[in-house]
Amino acid sequence: MHLKKSLFLVAAVLIVDQISKIYVKTHFHLEESVEVFSWFKIYFIENEGAAWGTKLSDIFPVSERKAKLFLTLFRLLAIAGIGYWLWDLLKKQANRTLVLAVSLIFAGAVGNIIDSVFYGVLFDHSYGQVATFLAEDNYDSLFYGKVVDMLYFPIIDSRWPEWVPWLGGDSFRFFAPVFNIADTAISTGVGILLVFNKKAFSPAGDATAREVQ
Template sequence: MSLKKSILIIILVLLVDQISKVYIKTSFSLGDGVKVFDWFQILFVENEGMAWGAKIPGEYGKLFLTVFRLIAIVGIGYWLWDSVRKKASRVLVVAIALIFAGAFGNIIDSVFYGLLFNDSHHQVATFLPADGGYGTLLHGKVVDMLYFPLWKGYLPEWLPFWGGKFFTFFDPVFNIADMSISTGVGLLIAFNKRAFPKKEIEA
């Protein structure tokens, strides 16, 4: 698979990801949502840290995370270029392109959204507000909106630790970039032998 085709995949994912995020950010206030089906909602939340809402504590935790993401994206980009150069399998190149696109999409939020938008608490944010954004460079929040509460209810009392507690499956809220990363990783797992074929050892 050529580098041009992999770049096209990255551009398409980034466009869908960023268009959806800008729309949500400029159309909803934080916590607002739309129920599409019982098992699917559009719900606007912001993620200040890593996946699953985890955070790095401390004053410079957010800055460290963003810098780490920037370093990681360089590594993923090199992996993609090197895989294309070595004529790796199509599934590997597609998977890396999806992972790169998703990581880059969330990096855009982390790096620039603090400057580009004002706060979304109790109001719909404005793009390029006259009085400045809600944060500084490298301190933006990642916009999430896809919510799939497939099942909600109380767990059986006999379950250890969680018995009798209210439980939602699936609870995390995510975005197109997260889906792209998950799809790329899923391809690597599902088609591991095609993605990383073993070289035959000559006798």
């Protein structure tokens, strides 16, 4: 994959990701939802932590704000590392499958770090109101923004049968997580690396890619 194609993919993911987030942020109040299909909803939530809403303060004895700052700084370092890896792969004309996967992971990571770094100073809060872009009364400071999530697929929303041990009668929902376009890009990139691992990291694949290019 050429540099221009990789940059185009990264830019496309970022544009779609940020447009969707800004639209939801400026048209929905927190936890508002719109049903698109019975199995798909636009459901606006904000994530202050890592994957699946995990907070470092729930694991380590630090305040939520220190944990949030540490997580944002760690993400910035991770993005720098992934960006360097992608640049090195492109410079070496590495296997297209590997470049595709790393491009998606990089784009998704950048998409979410934009929220974490800048959204706190670009918007006011969304509690019971629709947020304003470039608001005078922003909801937090630089590096303390919250990641906007909105894609929700409750494909199955039911209850466990009463006869199921321990779980009988409890609610059962599949798929429960709420995520965004950036998360989708990261998951797709990781999925490509897992499923096509041999092809992605095969030296023979690198040679084939050079021949095609």
